[in-house]
Amino acid sequence: xxxKFKSAAASDLIMLELDARKLLQIMLGDDPxxxxxxxxxxxxxxxxxxxxxxxxxxxRKRLADKAESGARDEEDEVTLDAVRLSQRATPMLKLxxxxxxxxxxxxxxx
Numbered sequence: 001x002x003x004k005f006k007s008a009a010a011s012d013l014i015m016l017e018l019d020a021r022k023l024l025q026i027m028l029g030d031d032p033x034x035x036x037x038x039x040x041x042x043x044x045x046x047x048x049x050x051x052x053x054x055x056x057x058x059x060r061k062r063l064a065d066k067a068e069s070g071a072r073d074e075e076d077e078v079t080l081d082a083v084r085l086s087q088r089a090t091p092m093l094k095l096x097x098x099x100x101x102x103x104x105x106x107x108x109x110x
Contacts, residue, residue: 001017001110002014002016002017002110003015003016003017003021003033003108003109004109004110005092005106005108006106006107007095007098007099007106008099008102008105009095009098009099009102009104010094010098010099013092015091015092017110019088020108022088023049023088023089026048026049026052027045027048027049033109033110034107034109034110035107035108035109036105037096037105037106037107039100039103039104042096042099042100042106045096046096046097046100049089049092052085052089053089056085057084057085057086059078059080060080063080
């Protein structure tokens with residue numbers, strides 16, 4: 001299934017279901033099949049998503065540093081996606097930032 005995100009400020013963003021649900025879960029704490037992010041909430045949604053990306057990058061760096069030094073512990077058993085969260089989130093962040101700039105809501109559905 002595909003999710004289609006729409007805004008009057010930008011072209012449609014089409015994402016695979018798993019990726020869209022992951023980003024919605026991060027931003028909203030839920031992953032509804034249909035919904036709306038009002039323009040006045042976009043600053044908060046952008047900040048939340050950017051913080052999640054920064055945390056993912058920090059975790060990747062810490063694990064890479066530990067692997068390089070040969071130090072390992074149980075915490076290192078975290079399985080990371082091959083594709084970074086930043087790669088998945090960048091198109092969404094661009095859509096949200098453009099929508100914020102034009103005070104436009106973002107809606108989505110399948």
